[in-house]
Amino acid sequence: MEHIVIIGNGIAGVTAARHIRKKSDKRITIVSAETDYFFSRTALMYVYMGHMKFEHTQPYENWFWKKNRIELVKAYVNAVDHQNKKLVLADGNFLNYDKLILATGSKPNKFGWPGQDLAGVQGLYSKQDLDQLEANAPDKETCKRAVIVGGGLIGIEMAEMLRSRKIPVTFLVRENSFWNGVLPAGESAMINEHILEHHIDLHLGTNLVEILADENGRARAVTTDKGDTIECSVVGLTAGVSPNVDFLKESGIELGRGIKVNRHLETNISDIYAIGDCAEQHEGIGQRRPIEAVWYTGRMMGETLAQTICGNKTEYKPGHWFNSAKFLDLEYQTYGWVFSERGMKENEQHFHWRDDKEKICITIAFNKDTKQFLGINTFGIRMRHEIFDRWLTEKCDVNHVLEYLKDANFDPEFYSKYEHKIVSTFNSEFGTSITPKKKSWKRIFSNA
Amino acid sequence: MKTIQNIGIAIFLLGLGIFAALPFLGSFKLDQSTFDEIVTEKRIKSEIFTADMQQNVVGKEFTGMIDLSSKISKALEYANATHVKNKEYKKKIYTKSSEMASLIGKRSGTGYIANNKGIMWFLSFGIGIIGALLFIIPQVVTLGKKGIKNDGVYHQSSTNKGWIAWLVFFFLVSFYMVLYFGSQYAVNWTYLVDPISESLSGNPAGHWFVYGFMYCTIMSVMAVRMYIKYRHNMYQIVRTTSVLFFQIIFAFLIPEIMVRLQMPYYDFKNAFPLDYDFFFQWNLKSLLDSGGIGLFILVWGVVLTLVIVPVMVYFFGKRWYCSWVCGCGGLAETLGDPYRQHSSKSLFSWKVERWLIHGVLVFAVVMTGMTLYSFFTETSTVFGIKTSSIQNLYSLAIGSVFAGVIGTGFYPIFGNRVWCRFGCPLAAYLGFVQRFKSRFRITTNGGQCISCGNCSTYCEQGIDVRAYAQKGENIVRSSCVGCGVCSAVCPRGVLKLENGPEEGRINPTEILLGNDVDLMELVNKK
Ligand SMILES: Cc1cc2nc3c(=O)[nH]c(=O)nc-3n(C[C@H](O)[C@H](O)[C@H](O)COP(=O)(O)OP(=O)(O)OC[C@H]3O[C@@H](n4cnc5c(N)ncnc54)[C@H](O)[C@@H]3O)c2cc1C
Ligand code: SF4
Numbered sequence: 001m002e003h004i005v006i007i008g009n010g011i012a013g014v015t016a017a018r019h020i021r022k023k024s025d026k027r028i029t030i031v032s033a034e035t036d037y038f039f040s041r042t043a044l045m046y047v048y049m050g051h052m053k054f055e056h057t058q059p060y061e062n063w064f065w066k067k068n069r070i071e072l073v074k075a076y077v078n079a080v081d082h083q084n085k086k087l088v089l090a091d092g093n094f095l096n097y098d099k100l101i102l103a104t105g106s107k108p109n110k111f112g113w114p115g116q117d118l119a120g121v122q123g124l125y126s127k128q129d130l131d132q133l134e135a136n137a138p139d140k141e142t143c144k145r146a147v148i149v150g151g152g153l154i155g156i157e158m159a160e161m162l163r164s165r166k167i168p169v170t171f172l173v174r175e176n177s178f179w180n181g182v183l184p185a186g187e188s189a190m191i192n193e194h195i196l197e198h199h200i201d202l203h204l205g206t207n208l209v210e211i212l213a214d215e216n217g218r219a220r221a222v223t224t225d226k227g228d229t230i231e232c233s234v235v236g237l238t239a240g241v242s243p244n245v246d247f248l249k250e251s252g253i254e255l256g257r258g259i260k261v262n263r264h265l266e267t268n269i270s271d272i273y274a275i276g277d278c279a280e281q282h283e284g285i286g287q288r289r290p291i292e293a294v295w296y297t298g299r300m301m302g303e304t305l306a307q308t309i310c311g312n313k314t315e316y317k318p319g320h321w322f323n324s325a326k327f328l329d330l331e332y333q334t335y336g337w338v339f340s341e342r343g344m345k346e347n348e349q350h351f352h353w354r355d356d357k358e359k360i361c362i363t364i365a366f367n368k369d370t371k372q373f374l375g376i377n378t379f380g381i382r383m384r385h386e387i388f389d390r391w392l393t394e395k396c397d398v399n400h401v402l403e404y405l406k407d408a409n410f411d412p413e414f415y416s417k418y419e420h421k422i423v424s425t426f427n428s429e430f431g432t433s434i435t436p437k438k439k440s441w442k443r444i445f446s447n448a
Numbered sequence: 449m450k451t452i453q454n455i456g457i458a459i460f461l462l463g464l465g466i467f468a469a470l471p472f473l474g475s476f477k478l479d480q481s482t483f484d485e486i487v488t489e490k491r492i493k494s495e496i497f498t499a500d501m502q503q504n505v506v507g508k509e510f511t512g513m514i515d516l517s518s519k520i521s522k523a524l525e526y527a528n529a530t531h532v533k534n535k536e537y538k539k540k541i542y543t544k545s546s547e548m549a550s551l552i553g554k555r556s557g558t559g560y561i562a563n564n565k566g567i568m569w570f571l572s573f574g575i576g577i578i579g580a581l582l583f584i585i586p587q588v589v590t591l592g593k594k595g596i597k598n599d600g601v602y603h604q605s606s607t608n609k610g611w612i613a614w615l616v617f618f619f620l621v622s623f624y625m626v627l628y629f630g631s632q633y634a635v636n637w638t639y640l641v642d643p644i645s646e647s648l649s650g651n652p653a654g655h656w657f658v659y660g661f662m663y664c665t666i667m668s669v670m671a672v673r674m675y676i677k678y679r680h681n682m683y684q685i686v687r688t689t690s691v692l693f694f695q696i697i698f699a700f701l702i703p704e705i706m707v708r709l710q711m712p713y714y715d716f717k718n719a720f721p722l723d724y725d726f727f728f729q730w731n732l733k734s735l736l737d738s739g740g741i742g743l744f745i746l747v748w749g750v751v752l753t754l755v756i757v758p759v760m761v762y763f764f765g766k767r768w769y770c771s772w773v774c775g776c777g778g779l780a781e782t783l784g785d786p787y788r789q790h791s792s793k794s795l796f797s798w799k800v801e802r803w804l805i806h807g808v809l810v811f812a813v814v815m816t817g818m819t820l821y822s823f824f825t826e827t828s829t830v831f832g833i834k835t836s837s838i839q840n841l842y843s844l845a846i847g848s849v850f851a852g853v854i855g856t857g858f859y860p861i862f863g864n865r866v867w868c869r870f871g872c873p874l875a876a877y878l879g880f881v882q883r884f885k886s887r888f889r890i891t892t893n894g895g896q897c898i899s900c901g902n903c904s905t906y907c908e909q910g911i912d913v914r915a916y917a918q919k920g921e922n923i924v925r926s927s928c929v930g931c932g933v934c935s936a937v938c939p940r941g942v943l944k945l946e947n948g949p950e951e952g953r954i955n956p957t958e959i960l961l962g963n964d965v966d967l968m969e970l971v972n973k974k
């Protein structure tokens with residue numbers, strides 16, 4: 001029986017394993033060093049905040065693996081010996097494979113800041129990081145202030161976590177406005193306001209220079225390029241992540257920043273594949289980046305690779321881009337492409353609407369010339385994935401999107417509706433006279 | 449704010465303490481004329497009992513019901529035992545001893561409590577309410593900006609099965625034990641609400657009135673908490689208002705007013721088989737004896753269960769009843785909300801759930817079948833089994849122990865829907881309709897789920913919502929009561945409760961939206 005070995009029990013590895021099991025009888029082993037069982041990394045914050053216990057982050061009950069004949073090995077892989085098709089484990093054991101799937105995820109970036117390895121300085125990626133944060137910042141008496149460096153999604157999550165225990169937080173963000181490399185200015189500005197409303201001390205356009213130690217070798221303060229020295233007990237480093245591939249340096253597997261793969265998710269060595277955060281496409285697919293470190297793409301690569309492994313060779317062809325996040329109390333969803341001013345394409349034009357009372361806004365991107373709808377960002381309004389996916393496939397024009405916007409609304413029942421305000425703003429900005437159509441089940445379910 | 453809240457807790461605990469102490473307090477003195485009245489009213493023929501009472505109880509002063517009620521039950525048990533031994537069945541007293549004690553206790557209260565009902569009401573209910581509100585209302589400020597408020601749920605003793613939770617458990621269970629099995633100890637409580645009862649139905653309050661009044665009070669106070677906690681979520685606000693309305697108007701006020709108007713006591717929204725004694729002989733008789741209104745209730749009760757309930761479930765899902773109208777659901781959604789995370793999500797629990805709830809439904813149906821058979825054929829047994837003993841068994845095991853003591857008492861430990869999930873026969877019936885013939889579903893938003901588990905954790909019905917959502921599958925489950933909290937707590941906007949066309953309601957998927965279109969079609973075709 002062919003033995004499929006997967007390194008990494010994250011979403012990518014586990015999805016691949018589940019789908020291989022569905023389609024075949026192959027022997028499947030997952031080797032992973034972090035935890036005994038698969039858990040949802042995206043939910044780590046909720047454990048610290050007390051919304052959930054760690055076991056709630058595990059999507060499958062513990063009996064699931066045995067029942068589905070997925071063998072679990074808790075061990076760190078030191079090296080891959082592809083000539084002999086075996087893995088060298090840190091505990092001295094070996095493990096043979098017929099096919100190997102690398103799904104080793106990411107690790108937090110550190111940019112060589114002085115003091116980055118002091119006690120009290122940490123990232124937020126793994127279960128161990130969570131435990132460490134619990135030890136470093138159990139309450140506001142132990143942790144008088146925390147400084148978070150790096151204004152991405154994990155940074156703001158970490159700020160929210162610490163604030164849930166009333167710990168004062170200073171947030172150093174390199175950009176002049178939060179996440180404005182990704183978000184258009186209006187949205188980024190709204191988040192800046194929201195961060196301040198949550199009593200987070202936001203320092204925009206500020207870089208970390210050095211982390212200072214106290215006599216016990218613990219972080220006691222940071223200095224910034226603005227000349228400030230900020231006293232603190234904990235420093236969170238959240239300046240992005242990069243593929244977790246150091247153990248493969250000598251393996252002969254081609255590496256760039258991540259593990260280089262082709263569209264079939266194959267590495268340069270036969271029978272070795274890579275998926276999830278650690279995989280790097282030779283070239284980005286469509287407008288995607290070569291490395292996509294998000295949950296959904298890890299899952300999609302897993303779904304796709306399982307087909308190939310089970311004999312139905314399939315290219316990784318992700319559909320329309322989508323993503324979502326939550327900034328404190330603000331839910332964010334995106335479908336298609338809406339670029340920030342920095343990354344905006346030549347023909348891209350934006351329509352931005354923001355409510356005058358609530359923290360709610362949307363940005364719709366469309367082609368200046370053809371009016372083709374390119375994408376939408378929404379804050380504080382939920383949208384229906386299926387509808388936008390269809391509109392993107394059908395290359396609808398932006399007027400169509402506004403006219404049928406009600407079909408796409410996914411907010412809970414009885415919520416205030418904003419389509420009329422949105423459309424009338426659009427009409428007055430672009431001289432159109434669109435009237436929003438009533439929501440229609442028929443259209444929503446007409447699977448085009 | 450913290451100080452106000454702490455003062456609130458202190459005041460609340462004081463009120464609760466006084467309330468809890470009441471069964472042990474008060475003075476009771478049964479005078480001769482009252483005793484004679486009771487003897488005539490209850491047609492007591494046992495001279496042993498009367499003699500015993502004359503000697504040990506009448507004219508004596510007792511402190512607290514415990515002493516008094518033990519004297520009464522001793523007298524009653526001894527008298528009955530003697531009569532049975534002597535085969536004097538005519539003299540046996542069929543009133544239960546706790547009932548007899550409540551009756552006597554209620555008419556012989558003399559002390560401060562019985563004479564200062566208003567003040568005592570204020571010292572228990574009144575300051576309890578004030579204290580609770582002082583604790584709850586500052587949350588408008590302390591909880592910060594509107595949004596999901598689950599910070600620290602698993603850090604606090606009260607909501608993480610710590611000692612406070614066990615204390616609440618102990619209190620609730622004891623309260624229900626008194627209610628169902630020791631009503632004589634509730635006599636002092638009934639005094640507190642006598643004025644209210646008299647103004648509504650014209651009668652002094654019994655222990656069920658205390659329960660009804662308390663139920664409404666607790667729901668109202670905890671609804672304030674719901675309004676504050678979910679102030680960003682209109683669905684929760686509308687729904688909470690709805691359950692509160694149905695509890696106060698339909699379950700509490702209308703039946704009391706009907707009694708004042710010489711009509712039968714009836715809760716128009718309480719559908720059979722949750723209302724398990726609807727077809728009991730005594731109820732049918734009383735309805736048939738009450739003229740037009742009785743007949744109307746009889747027809748309404750049948751139509752409610754056979755037509756209104758399923759048709760509404762077809763259009764809106766069982767939520768219209770379980771989390772918008774029902775009293776049990778109402779308490780679960782207000783008092784029980786802080787405990788919703790404790791419902792077990794394991795596959796094992798789901799198995800237990802299906803056996804238990806369907807078992808209770810079968811039990812209820814069989815019992816009712818026997819009841820009706822006995823009623824129409826005027827026999828008291830079916831296949832040699834006494835109908836009344838089956839009814840008593842159901843009332844005790846299901847109606848009292850399961851629905852009350854376990855259903856509510858175990859909130860802090862097993863979550864707030866123990867009864868609704870494992871026991872309610874009406875829920876089982878609605879569940880069939882919801883699962884097989886309904887427009888209701890929880891739609892999963894394409895591929896947006898990140899498997900975080902908030903939805904499953906906070907599902908009070910123990911549904912592993914994530915198991916569906918992470919597969920891109922809609923949630924169509926018979927047990928879902930449509931509370932909407934899974935949708936509320938989802939950080940990615942994945943879930944939406946909606947009523948739509950039946951076609952496509954259940955959508956099994958393997959490959960999720962967002963991936964390769966060809967692959968989706970290849971694998972998902974079923
Ligand atoms: C706090 C946080 C919040 C996030 N929120 C979101 C979000 O909201 N939305 C979103 O789309 N994405 C989010 N992400 C990103 C998302 O979690 C990742 O993209 C995803 O988990 C990657 O999955 P993966 O399977 O590729 O790798 P991982 O989940 O990282 O799994 C890899 C596993 O392999 C193990 N491993 C690595 N090397 C070895 C070795 N040599 N030997 C043994 N084991 C090894 C690792 O220890 C790890 O357990 C978040 C990430 C974090 C940290
Ligand atoms: S599935 Fe959602 S709506 Fe249904 S009972 Fe559970 S939490 Fe409530």
Ligand code: SF4
Pocket residue numbers: 896897898899900901902903904913914917918937938939940941942943
């Ligand atoms: S809460 Fe939302 S994102 Fe989290 S598991 Fe449930 S459906 Fe998925």
